[in-house]
Amino acid sequence: MSLRQSSLGMCVMVGLISVFAAKAEAQPETRWAVDAAVGIDFSVNGNINSGAIGTLNGQTAAILPSSYSDVYGAGIHFKFGGGYMLNENTEIRGVFTWQTADADLVRLGDLGPSSLYGQYTDYKTLSFDLGLRRYMSVPNSRFRGFGELTLGVAAVEDIDVLLSAPQSNLITDATDFYDQSAAFAWGINVGGLFPVSPQVDISAMIGLRSVGAMAEVDQLVGTGLDDLNSDSARLTFPVVVGVRFKF
Numbered sequence: 001m002s003l004r005q006s007s008l009g010m011c012v013m014v015g016l017i018s019v020f021a022a023k024a025e026a027q028p029e030t031r032w033a034v035d036a037a038v039g040i041d042f043s044v045n046g047n048i049n050s051g052a053i054g055t056l057n058g059q060t061a062a063i064l065p066s067s068y069s070d071v072y073g074a075g076i077h078f079k080f081g082g083g084y085m086l087n088e089n090t091e092i093r094g095v096f097t098w099q100t101a102d103a104d105l106v107r108l109g110d111l112g113p114s115s116l117y118g119q120y121t122d123y124k125t126l127s128f129d130l131g132l133r134r135y136m137s138v139p140n141s142r143f144r145g146f147g148e149l150t151l152g153v154a155a156v157e158d159i160d161v162l163l164s165a166p167q168s169n170l171i172t173d174a175t176d177f178y179d180q181s182a183a184f185a186w187g188i189n190v191g192g193l194f195p196v197s198p199q200v201d202i203s204a205m206i207g208l209r210s211v212g213a214m215a216e217v218d219q220l221v222g223t224g225l226d227d228l229n230s231d232s233a234r235l236t237f238p239v240v241v242g243v244r245f246k247f
Contacts, residue, residue, distance in 0.1 A: 030247055031085040037203060037242025041077040041099055043069040044208070046234040048120060048159075049108070049177075054224020056163075057170055059112035063225060066106055068234050072123050075101025077238045083133065093131040095150065097185075099211070099236070100124045114167030120159060120177075123234075125211055127154035127185045135193075142195045150187040154211045156180065176217045177229055183212035193244065201244040210235045 051065040081095030103120040110116055129152030136145045159178040164171050191205030216229040 032082065033085075033091075033244055033246045034082040035079070035203060035242055035244035037079040037205070037240040039077045039205075039238055039240030041075040041101065041209070042237040042239070043067065043072060043074070043101075044235045044237050046232065048072070048123075048232060049118075049228045050231055051109075052225045052228050054226075056111055056116075056223060056225065057168075057172065059168060059170075061109065061111045061116065061223075061225065063109040063116070063228060064107075066108060066118070068101075068123070068236075071103050071106050071120055072101035073104065075099055075123065075236075077236075077240055079240060079242065081129075089135045089137075091133040091135070093129075093133055093148070093150070095129045095131060095152075097127045097129060097152075097154075097209075098125070099127075099209075108163070111165040111170065112168045114165040114170070117164045117166075119162040119164075121161070122157075123159065124157040125154045125183075125185075127152045127211070129185060129187065131187070144193045145190070146192065147190050148188075150185075150189070152185045154183045154185040156183055156211065156214050159214065178214040178232065179217055181213075181215040183214065183233075185209070185211045187238075189238075199246045201246075203242045203244050204240075205242075206237070206239050208235060209238055 046068045047065050048068055048071045049066050052063045054061055078098040079095055081093060083091040083093040085091050101123045103122055105117060105119050108116045108118040129150040131148050131150035133146050133148035158176055158180040161177045162173050187207055187209040189205050189207030191203060193201040193203050195201050211234050213231060213233045
């Protein structure tokens, strides 16, 4: 992109923010707000697969536990929602949360004389959460801190894994390693609001977010590898920034 195009884009963005701010300043204060935020999800705890010893394709398999951090690393975190102020310091909220993370090729263990590798499909969830947020004013400052608790239900896309054992001349696609699932989700967050106009705030937030276990598939029954996908809850540490409009 050329310098001229970049400068034009920045001017347009500044102009749009100015228009929104001017309109917001002209409106009376109300109890409603909408916000959007984007950030990074850091994996804290949870295994995409557990460890097990059994048989696969007629050969002895030893599978090592693989954490979400090993397979997916950090992912992307989007939030969009709104809230209603019950009083000056208490807000009830409804938020859609989208989490996605790309998978890396990982070594899962051994199959016969060969190392066993796995390529998982991407991890994707969409949830709707209800939450309660409490605000705390800082003396001699326009900054407001907050803490919140959210509870919701997440739709988790199905996950497949492509298995490869080069020395055993094996490539197999374990489709539906996890079925599409509905999982319980909860979050605990702390953050703050930085006013840029009477009706517009910049937000920053960190916290912990848990999405429950996915639905396991019974294709491994009788192989000794039954428990590979029996414990797949995920805990992450989201760091997000966004913008909030009051109207």
